[in-house]
Amino acid sequence: MMRKNYYQKLAFMVILLTILLAFQKYTSKDKDTFPEVKFIANSSVSANLSDFDPNSLNQEQWQKLGFSEKQITTILKYKDIVGGTFTSKEQLKKCYAISNEKFEELKKFILLPETAEKNNPKKFSSFVKKEVIVNGKFNPDIVSAQDWIKMGFSERQAEAIIKYKNYLGGSFISKEKFRECFIISPENYSKLEPYLLLPVKTPESFKAVGTRYPEKIKVQYHTFDPNSLDVNGWKNLGFSEKQAQIIINYRDRNLRGNFKSPEDLQKCFVISPEKFQEIKPFIRLSPEAIKKEEIKQEKTDFAKTDLNTITFRQLIEFGLDEKSSGSIIGFRKKLRGFVNKQQILDTYNIDKDLVQKLINIAPLDISGVPKYTLADAPEEWLKDHPYFKYSADRIIFYRITYPDDKKILKFLKLKPEYEERMKLYLK
Structure with missing residues (x-):
C-alpha cells in the first residue's frame, strides 16, 4: 500500500513539473506583434469614372463629378460663351470653376482633343467666338433674335436673351437687370452698356410686381368691334404693343381681315383664357363685316391660291373638313413648306380624293421653303x-x-x- 502511494505522488509531481516547464516556455516566447492598421481613405471621384464628353453632360451628371451647383452654373454659362460646345481640353481647363487639381483628375477621361485643330478651321468653325459689335445706341427691348446674331451672338445665345426678356415680362427694365442675363458675359456687357437705352437702376415698383410677370393693367372696358381696332385700340384694352400687333396680324393674315365670332378671337395665342373671359362680354361683331367676309370667301380663286400659303378657312371653303384641313396646315408647318404636291397627298387623316382635286387646281410656290446643306443646317x-x-x-x-x-x-x-x-x- 505504501509503495502504491509513493508511485501516485511521483506521477503527480512529474505531471506538475511538466506543466510548469510548458508554462515557462510559453511565457518566455517573443510576443507576436499585431499587424499595422491602415485606414483607407475615401476613393476619389475618378475611381468610378469612365470616358465622357463634357458637351453632353447635364446638371445632375456634372454634380456626380463632384461639382457644386454654383460651379455647374458657371461651367454651363462658360460653355454658352464659347459658342455652345467645348472644342478641346485646353479650352475646358480655362473655366475658372474647374481647379487645376480637379482638371488633372478628370483629364484622362475627357473625350476631347488636347487643343483645337488650327489646321482644320472648318471643323470647329461653327463654334468660333465672335466679337460683339455695336453700331450705335439701341433699346434692347425691341431687338430681335436676328439682330442679336448680327451683333455677334450665336443663334442659341440670341434665343436665350429673348427668353430672359420674356421672363422679365417683355422688357429688360434697366441696365441692372440686363446685366443679370447669364448669357451676357461681363466683357460683352461692358461693351454694350454705353449704348443701352435703359435706366441705370431698376424701379422699386418692379420688385413689388415680381420678375416673372409684368404688372397687370387695370382696364376700363367698353363695347368694341375687334374687326375695327388698330394697335392703340388693343393697347387700350390692356395689351402690349407687341401683343396688339400679333392680334392684328392674326386677324388680317389668318382670318383674312375679320373675326367672325368671339371664338375666333379666343384662338389667338396671345389672348389668355382669363383675358378672353374679361373682354368677352364687351365684344360686338358687326354683321356687315361678317357678311363681307362670307362674300370674300365665296370668291376665293383656288387657281391662284398658293398651296404653301393657303389658310385653314380656305381649305374648309374648298370642302375639306376640319380634320383634313388641320392635318395639311400642321404638316406644312412642320416641314416649313411643301416642295412637291405629292407631300400634300401623303398627309395623314385627309380626304385624298378631295385633296387630289385641290392640288390639280392650285399652284405650289416653293421659293420660300428653307433649304440647307447638312453641314450648315441649324x-x-x-x-x-x-x-x-x-x-x-x-x-x-x-x-x-x-x-x-x-x-x-x-x-x-x-x-x-x-x-x-x-x-x-x-x-
Missing part, C-alpha cells in the same frame, strides 16, 4: 424637321469631322426612300 431645324429629326444627332456628330453632305449621307446608311425625302430640303 440644330433646331434638324431636330424638329420630320425628315431629319430621327437622324439629327448623328448628322451633328458626323459633320464636325466631315463637313460634306455626300460623306454624311454615306455614314447615315439610310434607306433610299428616306434619303430621297431628305434631299428635297437640301441645297
Whole structure:
C-alpha cells in the first residue's frame, strides 16, 4: 500500500513539473506583434469614372463629378460663351470653376482633343467666338433674335436673351437687370452698356410686381368691334404693343381681315383664357363685316391660291373638313413648306380624293421653303424637321469631322426612300 502511494505522488509531481516547464516556455516566447492598421481613405471621384464628353453632360451628371451647383452654373454659362460646345481640353481647363487639381483628375477621361485643330478651321468653325459689335445706341427691348446674331451672338445665345426678356415680362427694365442675363458675359456687357437705352437702376415698383410677370393693367372696358381696332385700340384694352400687333396680324393674315365670332378671337395665342373671359362680354361683331367676309370667301380663286400659303378657312371653303384641313396646315408647318404636291397627298387623316382635286387646281410656290446643306443646317431645324429629326444627332456628330453632305449621307446608311425625302430640303 505504501509503495502504491509513493508511485501516485511521483506521477503527480512529474505531471506538475511538466506543466510548469510548458508554462515557462510559453511565457518566455517573443510576443507576436499585431499587424499595422491602415485606414483607407475615401476613393476619389475618378475611381468610378469612365470616358465622357463634357458637351453632353447635364446638371445632375456634372454634380456626380463632384461639382457644386454654383460651379455647374458657371461651367454651363462658360460653355454658352464659347459658342455652345467645348472644342478641346485646353479650352475646358480655362473655366475658372474647374481647379487645376480637379482638371488633372478628370483629364484622362475627357473625350476631347488636347487643343483645337488650327489646321482644320472648318471643323470647329461653327463654334468660333465672335466679337460683339455695336453700331450705335439701341433699346434692347425691341431687338430681335436676328439682330442679336448680327451683333455677334450665336443663334442659341440670341434665343436665350429673348427668353430672359420674356421672363422679365417683355422688357429688360434697366441696365441692372440686363446685366443679370447669364448669357451676357461681363466683357460683352461692358461693351454694350454705353449704348443701352435703359435706366441705370431698376424701379422699386418692379420688385413689388415680381420678375416673372409684368404688372397687370387695370382696364376700363367698353363695347368694341375687334374687326375695327388698330394697335392703340388693343393697347387700350390692356395689351402690349407687341401683343396688339400679333392680334392684328392674326386677324388680317389668318382670318383674312375679320373675326367672325368671339371664338375666333379666343384662338389667338396671345389672348389668355382669363383675358378672353374679361373682354368677352364687351365684344360686338358687326354683321356687315361678317357678311363681307362670307362674300370674300365665296370668291376665293383656288387657281391662284398658293398651296404653301393657303389658310385653314380656305381649305374648309374648298370642302375639306376640319380634320383634313388641320392635318395639311400642321404638316406644312412642320416641314416649313411643301416642295412637291405629292407631300400634300401623303398627309395623314385627309380626304385624298378631295385633296387630289385641290392640288390639280392650285399652284405650289416653293421659293420660300428653307433649304440647307447638312453641314450648315441649324440644330433646331434638324431636330424638329420630320425628315431629319430621327437622324439629327448623328448628322451633328458626323459633320464636325466631315463637313460634306455626300460623306454624311454615306455614314447615315439610310434607306433610299428616306434619303430621297431628305434631299428635297437640301441645297
